[in-house]
Amino acid sequence: MGIILNNISKSYANVPALDDISFEVAPGELFGLIGPDGAGKTTLFRILTTLLIQDRGNAAVAGYDVLKQYKDIRNHVGYMPGRFSLYQDLTVEENLTFFATIFGTTIEENYDLIKDIYIQIEPFKDRRAGKLSGGMKQKLALCCALIHKPKVLFLDEPTTGVDPVSRKEFWEMLKRLQQKNITILVSTPYMDEAELCDRIALITNGKILQINTPEAIIASFPKKIYKVRSSNTYQLIQDLRIYPDTHSAYPFGEYLHFTPKSEAFGPMDLSKYLEERHHKGIEVKETVATIEDTFMDLSKAQE
């Protein structure tokens, strides 16, 4: 009774947005769609929330078919689109009452579900939604998407442009909602958030690169990976580009992540090469891949 997608494809004027997408989200699962702007995440959300019709394939949400039973789906899902879509001229409380009324319920009836989130914005309940800060808008939008006690919750990039502190709080809220048996499909361009999901799908250019638990995806990274640094990062990138044994070299925080072409690669060889090129403070150490390493490796292979 979660979400099922079979061979979903969708094009806009011959430009494919989604290409043969299939996966399932189990009831009560927190499932992440991880991919950059333009990957097709929003198109997928719009098909599953019955706002857009797919070209091919079929999909079911909470046991209802997205085409034949679209009205049932609309009653049983909550959807928080990427763009803020509440009424800017209504107050916080008016927005919430409005959405409750549309779904034939009241704030009191399902207050339990939104209480944790709503108490944070309740001091501003008479303020117009348009005048709220980004973080508060996001909390209000989440309350409005939850007020009818949906079985499945769709969140399209809820944390884009949000600072790290508010992002962390938002994910703590999602974890609590999951405890209340709500199936959650959430998309994000922030790869570090992937690790907070039960399972994730890495998506780019309308195609799924991989689906699995975050741990399994990290473990599947096919190469040895090293973190490398020296006192001049820019020069380090340039020199690694022309090093004969480089498969990839990308900045990762204070280090560069480096993968070699050959199996026989020895870190000492690289240190020596960098010394010859007058680098100071050289460090080459084996490290563990992240979701982002995997994503880049898979999208590079796809090109």
Place this chain on the structure above:
Amino acid sequence: MAKDNMIQVENLTKMFGDFTAVNNISFEVGKGEVFGFLGANGAGKTTAMKMLIGISKPTHGAATVAGYNVLTEAELVKRNIGYMSQRFSLYNDLTIKENIVFFGGIYGLSSKDIKEKSQTMINELGLHDMTNSLVGSLPLGWKQKVAFSVALLHNPKIVFLDEPTGGVDPITRRQFWEMIYREANRGVTIFVTTHYMDEAEYCDRVSIMVAGKIEALDTPKNLKSQFRVDSMNQVFLKLARNIE
């Protein structure tokens, strides 16, 4: 002012009615430095940046940017800086070439300069096949790379980048940072905001704003040892959480 400082800020304050959005901040940024300007949403970053680029007047305090006073020489500030944001950068309904010509014209470059500049820029970006494509049809990451180059058209001494990589795919995001390094190596000063904490590690120095004040300012390395953590993400969480 030290002669190599591109930004010099002293006790800068901005009030909206009773609300102090920027509260008495002071710092400087050197030539060719990559300076990360971080803070939670609503901490006052955008307000501070608006004062530095000459489009909002400080309530108190002073700031010099590229050698010009933001209060008395705002027009000269604007002419000597580059600026790009995530929201507005280029015209989607113009081609890449048309955008270059348009912004080149705005900055008063001669047609000869514009021609030369756009050639160099297209070579560096490897965009030969796409010069006549509408900007709106480009993937976000490409748009941002083009926008950055356009912000550099008039050879500014300093470029302000407001969340340039939000939502950009991980490979292009890194290519974008390579462009930043390249320009910094050429002596351009970079002033950048971001919500990606790995990008904070790429900066020479980082400041963190909390509720209108700069609560921390140092190299990423020193900030991490000061807060006894191993990533800038943890520095950020510690600072912004503790204050609340």
